[in-house]
Each structure stands twice: as C-alpha cells, then as structure tokens.
Amino acid sequence: xxxxxxxxxxxxxxxxxxxxxxxxxxxxxxxxxxxxxxxxxxxxxxxxxxxxxxxxxxxxxxxxxxxxxxxxxxxxxxxxxxxxxxxxxxxxxxxxxxxxxxxxxxxxxxxxxxxxxxxxxxxxxxxxxxxxxxxxxxxxxxxxxxxxxxxxxxxxxxxxxxxxxxxxxxxxxxxxxxxxxxxxxxxxxxxxxxxxxxxxxxxxxxxxxxxxxxxxxxxxxxxxxxxxxxxxxxxxxxxxxxxxxxxxxxxxxxxxxxxxxxxxxxxxxxxxxxxxxxxxxxxxxxxxxxxxxxxxxxxxxxxxxxxxxxxxxxxxxxxxxxxxxxxxxxxxxxxxxxxxxxxxxxxxxxxxxxxxxxxxxxxxxxxxxxxxxx
Amino acid sequence: xxxxxxxxxxxxxxxxxxxxxxxxxxxxxxxxxxxxxxxxxxxxxxxxxxxxxxxxxxxxxxxxxxxxxxxxxxxxxxxxxxxxxxxxxxxxxxxxxxxxxxxxxxxxxxxxxxxxxxxxxxxxxxxxxxxxxxxxxxxxxxxxxxxxxxxxxxxxxxxxxxxxxxxxxxxxxxxxxxxxxxxxxxxxxxxxxxxxxxxxxxxxxxxxxxxxxxxxxxxxxxxxxxxxxxxxxxxxxxxxxxxxxxxxxxxxxxxxxxxxxxxxxxxxxxxxxxxxxxxxxxxxxxxxxxxxxxxxxxxxxxxxxxxxxxxxxxxxxxxxxxxxxxxxxxxxxxxxxxxxxxxxxxxxxxxxxxxxxxxxxxxxxxxxxxxxxxxxxxxxxxxxxxxxxxxxxxxxxxxxxxxxxxxxxxxxxxxxxxxxxxxxxxxxxxxxxxxxxxxxxxxxxxxxxxxxxxxxxxxxxxxxxxxxxxxxxxxxxxxxxxxxxxxxxxxxxxxxxxxxxxxxxxxxxxxxxxxxxxxxxxxxxxxxxxxxxxxxxxxxxxxxxxxxxxxxxxxxxxxxxxxxxxxxxxxxxxxxxxxxxxxxxxxxxxxxxxxxxxxxxxx
Numbered sequence: 003x004x005x006x007x008x009x010x011x012x013x014x015x016x017x018x019x020x021x022x023x024x025x026x027x028x029x030x031x032x033x034x035x036x037x038x039x040x041x042x043x044x045x046x047x048x049x050x051x052x053x054x055x056x057x058x059x060x061x062x063x064x065x066x067x068x069x070x071x072x073x074x075x076x077x078x079x080x081x082x083x084x085x086x087x088x089x090x091x092x093x094x095x096x097x098x099x100x101x102x103x104x105x106x107x108x109x110x111x112x113x114x115x116x117x118x119x120x121x122x123x124x125x126x127x128x129x130x131x132x133x134x135x136x137x138x139x140x141x142x143x144x145x146x147x148x149x150x151x152x153x154x155x156x157x158x159x160x161x162x163x164x165x166x167x168x169x170x171x172x173x174x175x176x177x178x179x180x181x182x183x184x185x186x187x188x189x190x191x192x193x194x195x196x197x198x199x200x201x202x203x204x205x206x207x208x209x210x211x212x213x214x215x216x217x218x219x220x221x222x223x224x225x226x227x228x229x230x231x232x233x234x235x236x237x238x239x240x241x242x243x244x245x246x247x248x249x250x251x252x253x254x255x256x257x258x259x260x261x262x263x264x265x266x267x268x269x270x271x272x273x274x275x276x277x278x279x280x281x282x283x284x285x286x287x288x289x290x291x292x293x294x295x296x297x298x299x300x301x302x303x304x305x306x307x308x309x310x311x312x313x314x315x316x317x318x319x320x321x322x323x324x325x326x327x328x329x330x331x332x333x334x335x336x337x338x339x340x341x342x343x344x345x346x347x348x349x350x351x352x353x354x355x356x357x358x359x360x361x362x363x364x365x366x367x368x369x370x371x372x373x374x375x376x
Numbered sequence: 377x378x379x380x381x382x383x384x385x386x387x388x389x390x391x392x393x394x395x396x397x398x399x400x401x402x403x404x405x406x407x408x409x410x411x412x413x414x415x416x417x418x419x420x421x422x423x424x425x426x427x428x429x430x431x432x433x434x435x436x437x438x439x440x441x442x443x444x445x446x447x448x449x450x451x452x453x454x455x456x457x458x459x460x461x462x463x464x465x466x467x468x469x470x471x472x473x474x475x476x477x478x479x480x481x482x483x484x485x486x487x488x489x490x491x492x493x494x495x496x497x498x499x500x501x502x503x504x505x506x507x508x509x510x511x512x513x514x515x516x517x518x519x520x521x522x523x524x525x526x527x528x529x530x531x532x533x534x535x536x537x538x539x540x541x542x543x544x545x546x547x548x549x550x551x552x553x554x555x556x557x558x559x560x561x562x563x564x565x566x567x568x569x570x571x572x573x574x575x576x577x578x579x580x581x582x583x584x585x586x587x588x589x590x591x592x593x594x595x596x597x598x599x600x601x602x603x604x605x606x607x608x609x610x611x612x613x614x615x616x617x618x619x620x621x622x623x624x625x626x627x628x629x630x631x632x633x634x635x636x637x638x639x640x641x642x643x644x645x646x647x648x649x650x651x652x653x654x655x656x657x658x659x660x661x662x663x664x665x666x667x668x669x670x671x672x673x674x675x676x677x678x679x680x681x682x683x684x685x686x687x688x689x690x691x692x693x694x695x696x697x698x699x700x701x702x703x704x705x706x707x708x709x710x711x712x713x714x715x716x717x718x719x720x721x722x723x724x725x726x727x728x729x730x731x732x733x734x735x736x737x738x739x740x741x742x743x744x745x746x747x748x749x750x751x752x753x754x755x756x757x758x759x760x761x762x763x764x765x766x767x768x769x770x771x772x773x774x775x776x777x778x779x780x781x782x783x784x785x786x787x788x789x790x791x792x793x794x795x796x797x798x799x800x801x802x803x804x805x806x807x808x809x810x811x812x813x814x815x816x817x818x819x820x821x822x823x824x825x826x827x828x829x830x831x832x833x834x835x836x837x838x839x840x841x842x843x844x845x846x847x848x849x850x851x852x853x854x855x856x857x858x859x860x861x862x863x864x865x866x867x868x869x870x871x872x873x874x875x876x877x878x879x880x881x882x883x884x885x886x887x888x889x890x891x892x893x894x895x896x897x898x899x900x901x902x903x904x905x906x907x908x909x910x911x912x913x914x915x916x917x918x919x920x921x922x923x924x925x926x927x928x929x930x931x932x933x934x935x936x937x938x939x940x941x942x943x944x945x946x947x948x949x950x951x952x953x954x955x956x957x958x959x960x961x962x963x964x965x966x967x968x969x970x971x972x973x974x975x976x977x978x979x
Contacts, residue, residue, distance in 0.1 A: 135384075139380065140380065140387070181395060184391055184394070184395070185388055185391045185392060185395060186384070186387070186388065186391075187384070187387040187391060240413060240421065241421045241424045241425050241428065242421075242425070243410070243414055244413045244414060244417050244418050244421020244422065244425075245421045245422045245424070245426075246414055246418075247414055247415070247418040247422065248414060248415060248418070257425060257429045257594075258428065258429075260596075261428070261429050261594070261595070261596035261602065262596050262597040262598065263428050263596075263597045277410070277414065281414060282410060282411065282414040282415060285410050285414065286410060289406055289407060289410070292403075293400075293403050296399060297396075300392065300395075300396050300399075303392060304389065307385065309381055309385055309388070312385070312388055313388070316388075316392060316395065323399050323402070327402050327406065330406050331405075331406065334406070334409045334410070336405070336406075336409055
C-alpha cells in the first residue's frame with residue numbers, strides 16, 4: 003500500500019476539536035506561563051527584555067500549533083518527503099553561507115523571519131521516516147537493505163548539522179531517528195552492532211587527535227577540569243540548585259542568578275534559575291508536568307491506529323523528551339553542556355515555534371482514530 | 377495488507393513499551409539528581425552560594441587615645457581625607473585626571489600608580505588618587521566637584537602624635553603590618569590596618585587596637601557591592617593614661633640641646649616614670665603615612681642613632697655612679713663602716729698592675745662619705761677588693777641592675793653585672809683582683825642602662841623600697857606590695873650624705889650643678905666613663921684632653937641626682953654620650969631637669 007489509506011472520510015474540525023486532549027493543551031500553556039514568570043524574574047522583575055516577548059511568541063506559536071492541529075492528516079503524509087528535502091537543501095545552504103560568512107552559521111534569513119534549518123530537520127526526519135516505514139514490509143524492515151535508505155537519509159542531515167557545528171542538535175536528530183528505527187522493529191543486535199562499531203572506531207580516532215583536541219573533548223565531558231571556563235558555568239549552576247533547597251529562595255530572590263553568578267540564566271540555564279527560586283518543589287513540579295505531557299503523547303500513540311500517525315507521534319514525542327532530558331541533565335551536571343534549551347520555558351523564538359509546531363502535529367495525529375486500514 | 381499493518385502496529389506497541397520505560401527511567405534519574413542537589417547536598421551548596429554573594433569586610437577600629445598624667449593628649453587619631461576616583465562614573469578619565477592635577481598636584485610616581493590601578497581594577501572599584509589631603513585641598517576638590525565626575529572624598533583615621541618628637545621613644549609609632557608581624561590574625565591582612573611597631577604603641581597594642589567591626593556586603597559576580605547585609609561597628613581601643621608629664625618631658629628633652637644621650641625621671645616613691653627622653657629623637661608622625669626611603673636612611677645612618685631608645689637600650693659603663701652600689705655592699709657586709717678610712721696616694725698596685733685615681737695627686741686618707749664626695753677611685757678599689765665581686769653583684773641586683781626591668785619598651789636591655797662564674801664562662805679565665813678593682817669604680821665589665829641607673833638611685837634614696845619603673849600609674853595595692861630591701865637605714869643615710877656632699881659640699885665633684893630652691897637641694901653622683909683605653913705611654917706623657925679627641929672617642933658623661941635631699945621625691949639619671957665630663961656636662965642637665973620637676977606642680 004502506497005496511498006495514505008483512509009477507511010473513512012476526514013472528520014470535521016468540530017469533531018476533531020471535541021476529541022482533542024484539552025489537558026495536553028492546558029499543560030503546554032502552563033509550561034509557557036512558567037517560562038514567562040521565570041523570564042520576568044530573569045529580567046530582574048521586569049517584563050523586559052524577555053518575559054513579554056516570550057509570552058507574545060507563545061501566543062503566536064499557539065496559533066501555529068492550533069492551525070497545524072487541524073490540517074488534514076493526509077497532507078502530512080503526502081508532503082513528508084518534500085518537507086524533508088526542503089529542510090535538507092536549507093541545511094546545505096546554511097553550510098555554504100557559513101563558509102562564505104567565515105564562521106558558524108545556523109540561520110537562514112528570509113527578511114521578516116529567520117529560520118534555523120536544523121530545527122526544521124528535527125520534524126523533517128520524523129515525517130520522512132514515518133512515511134518511509136509506513137510503506138515498508140516487516141521483512142524489509144528486518145533486512146539490512148531495508149534500513150540502508152533510512153540510515154543514509156538520517157546520517158546526511160546529522161553530518162551537515164554536526165559540521166555547523168551544532169553537536170547537540172546533530173545528536174538529537176540522530177537519537178530521534180534511532181528511536182524511530184527501534185520503534186518499527188529493527189532488531190536489537192543491529193543497534194548493539196552500531197554501538198559496538200562506534201565504540202571500536204572511537205579509540206582509533208582518539209589516537210589521531212592532537213593534544214589540544216583531546217583536552218577539549220575531555221573538558222567537554224568533564225567541565226570541572228576547567229573550573230574557570232566551562233566548568234564555572236556548571237559549578238555555579240549546581241550551587242544555584244543546591245542553595246535553592248526544598249522551598250527555594252523565593253520569586254525574584256535567587257542570588258546566584260540575580261547577582262550574575264549564573265550564566266545564560268534566560269536560555270539554557272533557565273531551569274536552574276527556576277529551581278533556585280522555587281526549590282525542589284518547583285523543580286519537581288516542572289519535571290512532573292513534562293512527564294504528563296510526554297505520557298499523554300504516548301497515550302495518543304497507543305490510542306491511534308494509523309501507523310504513520312503513531313510513528314510521527316513517537317518521533318516528535320521523542321524529540322521533546324530529548325530536549326527536556328538533555329537540558330535538565332546538563333544544567334544539573336549529569337551530561338556535558340551541549341547548548342540545548344528547555345522548550346516552552348527558555349527564551350528563544352526558534353525552539354518555541356518548532357516545538358509548538360510539533361505539538362500541533364501531535365495533536366493532529368492524536369485524533370486520527372478512524373484512519374485505520376481495514 | 378491489514379494483517380501486515382496489524383503486525384507492524386503490534387511490533388510498534390511492544391517497542392513503545394520499551395521506549396516509555398526508558399523515558400520513565402530517565403525522568404527518575406532527573407528526579408533523583410534534583411533530590412540529591414536540593415536536599416542531600418543543599419547545605420553545602422547554600423554555604424557556597426553565601427560565599428559567592430557575601431563579602432565580609434573589616435571596619436578598622438580607632439586606636440585608643442594616649443594621655444599624659446595631666447590628661448594632655450599625646451597620641452590620637454586624626455581624620456585623614458582621601459580622594460578616590462571611580463572610573464565608570466567619569467566619562468573621560470584622562471581629562472578628569474588632568475583637571476584633578478590642576479587642583480591637587482600629583483607626583484609622577486603617584487600618577488603612574490593611579491593610571492595602572494585604573495587599568496587593572498574593575499571600573500566600579502574606587503582607586504586612590506591622593507592620601508592625606510589638607511583641608512584646603514579638600515575644599516578645593518569639593519568646590520570643583522562638577523568638573524570632577526567620579527572623584528570622591530573619603531574619610532579615614534590616621535595616628536597623630538601632637539607633640540611630634542617629644543615622645544618618639546616612649547610611644548614609638550604605628551605602621552602597616554609587615555610580613556614578620558603577620559600571625560594568624562585575619563585582620564592583619566586588611567589593607568590600611570596599622571599596628572604598633574615600637575614603643576608603648578607596640579607593647580600596649582592589644583589594648584589600644586580595640587575590636588574591629590565587620591560589614592557584610594552582598595556582591596555580584598563582578599564584585600560590585602549591591603547592598604549591605606549586616607554591620608558590626610566594632611569598638612574603639614582602650615585609652616591609656618601614662619605617668620609621664622609633658623611639661624617635664626619637654627624640659628628634659630630641651631635640656632639636652634644638641635647632645636646625644638638619654639634621661640629618665642622617676643618618682644622615687646612609686647616608680648612612676650615622669651619623663652623619659654632619648655636624644656636625638658625623630659617625629660613618629662613620619663611613620664604613620666609611610667616614611668620616605670630618604671628620611672628612613674637618614675635616621676638609620678645618623679651616628680647619633682635617633683631610632684635607638686638610649687634610655688632602655690643604651691648600655692654604658694656606670695663609672696663612678698656605681699660607687700653607690702659598692703659603698704652599700706661594703707657597708708652591708710661590714711667590711712667598712714662610717715669611720716673606715718683608706719689612703720689615696722693617687723695610684724695603687726693591684727696584682728702587678730698600677731691602678732690610678734682620677735686625681736693623680738691623691739686624696740689622702742678618707743672615709744666613705746668623703747670618698748663619694750671626691751669620687752676617689754683608690755677608696756673603691758680597696759673596698760671592692762675587700763668586699764668581693766659577689767657581694768657587689770648581690771647588691772647591684774637588689775637595686776635593679778643587671779636585669780631587664782620590663783617597662784614595656786622595645787629592645788630593653790638588662791645591662792651586665794659580672795661575677796666570677798660569668799667571667800669564667802665568657803672568657804675562660806679566672807677572676808683577677810684587677811677585675812674587682814675595675815668593678816669597684818663601675819668600669820670593666822659592668823654595664824647599665826639609664827633606666828636601671830635611675831631605678832637603683834630611686835631604690836636607695838627612697839629608703840630601700842624596691843620600686844619598679846612604670847609608665848602606668850600603680851594602684852594603691854601595687855604600692856602596698858612594694859618590698860623593702862634589706863639594707864640598713866644608716867647605711868642608706870651614709871651614701872645619701874655622700875651624694876649630698878657631691879653636689880653641695882665644698883670641692884664636691886658636681887658642685888657647679890647645685891641649686892637651692894627655697895631650701896630644697898639636690899644630691900647626686902657623677903660618672904665619667906672611658907670609651908677608649910688609655911695606654912701606659914699616654915699615662916706617662918699625659919692623658920690627651922677629651923676635647924682634642926674625635927666625638928666618637930670622648931668619654932661618656934653620667935649624672936644621677938635626686939631631690940629634695942631630706943625627703944626625696946624625684947630621681948633622674950642622665951647620660952650624655954661622649955659628653956666628656958659627668959660633672960661638667962651631665963650634672964647641669966640633670967640639675968635643670970630636677971629644678972623643673974620641683975617647680976612643676978606634678979600631681
């Protein structure tokens with residue numbers, strides 16, 4: 003079957019709206035509200051420069067989300083490859099532009115708005131793989147040949163993003179793709195073999211590195227090797243978490259942040275700031291709300307019977323999970339600092355729009371009940 | 377088709393369960409990490425957070441004021457005005473600096489330091505432009521304030537000695553903490569903290585320092601002060617009232633003129649030090665704000681040693697003043713009495729060596745009173761030989777010689793009272809009769825400080841009470857505890873009579889220094905001590921007169937005196953380094969000082 007087989011007619015928007023999870027939408031809004039409040043504090047108790055912009059961006063992105071939620075599912079299926087290739091071409095353009103501009107380049111400027119192609123690719127790879135595997139047979143999935151194409155179309159953008167260089171995003175795209183491959187049933191041993199191969203190559207690569215490159219990698223893995231450079235950020239972040247204690251220092255009273263000991267308090271380290279002011283109670287609450295949002299995503303993935311829709315939800319949900327996990331883990335000193343923001347809470351337009359777009363697509367897929375192939 | 381999709385969906389659902397499990401596990405790790413940081417290790421991080429944000433600074437306590445016995449201030453804290461500049465508050469730092477220089481000139485070094493400080497410090501940290509501004513400079517800066525953005529005046533305290541060099545050796549001075557002073561006191565690391573470096577400022581430092589306050593400030597990551605959290609203002613140091621009388625101190629200091637020497641005046645009844653001078657002196661105010669290298673070198677290389685307190689650190693042979701000790705030792709031992717006479721022919725042979733009297737014509741036969749009056753050497757050679765050095769030493773120690781008196785000054789010396797065992801240990805040779813003879817006239821090995829000598833005199837003339845010199849008024853209880861030495865009153869009266877004769881008798885050695893203020897007179901004893909050895913050849917050809925010798929080789933001149941003779945209250949010891957003659961130089965100075973003491977109404 004190559005067509006996006008529809009058992010029944012597409013539902014009306016009223017029908018779709020009635021079936022959508024309001025809890026899901028509310029929790030998204032709650033997270034954005036938490037982000038706004040925290041950015042108000044980050045601006046030293048001022049709506050400027052971040053809080054008001056964050057809120058208005060969220061409202062705009064909310065429109066994008068709701069729009070995408072009511073697009074007919076089949077259009078996602080149909081446009082999946084096109085979307086992927088447009089994203090890929092933009093990535094190449096960014097790469098060329100970056101070389102021309104002599105430096106790291108992640109943006110393409112369209113005049114009225116800028117686009118970060120690597121963010122588009124996070125959605126593009128999910129749609130691409132979901133469509134690809136919708137059409138695949140079980141034998142195809144389980145054969146070596148069957149995963150060469152998805153592997154190539156995954157590694158291509160990953161490599162492009164990695165050389166930008168944006169290692170964090172590259173790894174996120176790679177992980178998302180791997181999870182989809184896992185979800186469709188690629189055998190365990192193939193993952194084991196891939197991991198084994200990488201583990202086997204790494205020591206060889208390591209030997210070819212210069213001393214300064216090795217040091218850079220080691221510092222990346224263990225920032226406390228360099229307490230005045232990278233290590234300073236993570237040490238100050240841990241102090242902020244710890245000194246917040248159970249109840250926090252109170253709204254607008256986080257000393258680590260307000261006295262500028264904590265860097266990037268409005269972007270990557272915003273969860274640190276929130277946790278310093280609201281303590282363990284606050285930080286666990288944010289963690290818990292995110293857990294519910296993710297769980298609802300998985301509930302949708304179980305409830306829906308359409309394979310493309312299910313796979314898309316799994317992919318986008320994984321993408322969101324990676325954002326939350328990597329960001330929180332890095333600010334708490336569990337993972338190296340790779341520059342991944344906390345969606346809905348960190349200040350930044352690109353991630354806001356891309357994550358709200360993916361929520362819109364998840365919402366759309368979540369009401370795709372009768373699109374089963376019977 | 378449908379079975380294919382069903383199977384694919386089945387596989388997806390199963391794999392989804394794994395994915396959800398991994399997600400849950402990852403969130404569990406995050407939750408555990410949050411608990412670990414925010415609960416388990418919270419205390420540690422709270423401390424680190426406070427260390428980050430709270431900067432504790434010391435507020436220096438004002439030092440205690442020092443008064444003389446009349447309540448006149450002799451050491452205090454002066455307001456000290458500083459001009460500071462804060463770089464970030466001035467639009468063009470060079471222009472502001474130029475304008476400032478037009479109002480208050482800066483030396484090239486000062487300007488260099490300001491420029492480098494501005495470059496090296498953060499823009500909001502004040503940099504010192506100029507210290508110790510005068511009132512005129514302060515008002516000029518304030519007047520031009522609109523043209524000097526970022527320039528501020530702050531007020532500090534600096535130590536001031538209003539009588540400048542008068543109390544140089546009593547008070548000493550304060551200065552910044554040096555590496556050597558630094559113990560474990562964190563306060564000593566505070567910039568601007570001053571400690572007593574010498575004199576009473578040093579020995580009484582623990583009382584004068586006071587208790588420094590602290591101020592806890594909240595600072596941001598760049599060190600900028602955001603607000604004050606807590607302030608403990610500290611306490612001013614205890615004030616101190618000394619026993620010295622500034623009027624007498626001044627008289628004593630001025631009595632020396634250009635002479636190099638020292639004088640100490642005691643109240644013989646209590647041991648209170650009424651005056652203590654060492655000349656030449658220096659201005660301790662120079663040290664408060666940092667003495668220049670040139671000034672320091674001048675003080676250091678001056679052959680008259682202005683930095684040394686000769687009153688307690690200068691050790692000199694006591695010369696004939698020591699005859700008082702020898703006389704008392706001999707009287708107490710029963711070797712001589714009031715009527716014992718020895719014959720002086722001008723010289724005598726002791727152990728194959730010829731010993732001379734200062735008067736080579738000889739004094740003839742004389743008793744102890746006359747021997748003191750004329751300062752006959754032969755009498756005391758004889759007395760010393762008979763009584764023995766050990767008895768002399770015993771008396772000397774009783775009277776306060778030979779040991780540090782601990783009046784609380786630096787480098788206080790103990791002098792030297794020799795004994796047989798001392799000589800054996802020091803030189804490995806036996807005590808010779810000649811050594812006893814030399815000791816008998818206060819030459820040879822004997823060394824005393826002016827402080828010790830005046831203590832000795834005080835203990836004799838007060839009737840044998842073992843007073844100890846002190847700068848702090850002794851309490852009634854302290855005074856009641858003063859022991860009476862075991863010296864017979866009649867023996868004390870004999871030496872006092874001798875000392876009376878020295879000054880007031882016809883032909884006494886210090887007759888030129890005598891005075892009579894409404895019947896109040898002085899007693900005393902001269903001493904002239906050789907700085908160089910007179911050779912046999914020189915004896916034969918005639919001793920070179922002192923005034924033909926270079927200053928450094930001239931004799932030291934001593935005089936110790938007391939007044940009133942009948943009921944002594946004041947005792948003074950005066951040494952004039954290379955002053956040539958005790959009677960000619962030292963006695964008049966002592967006389968002036970004691971007359972001044974009598975005229976003053978010292979309470």
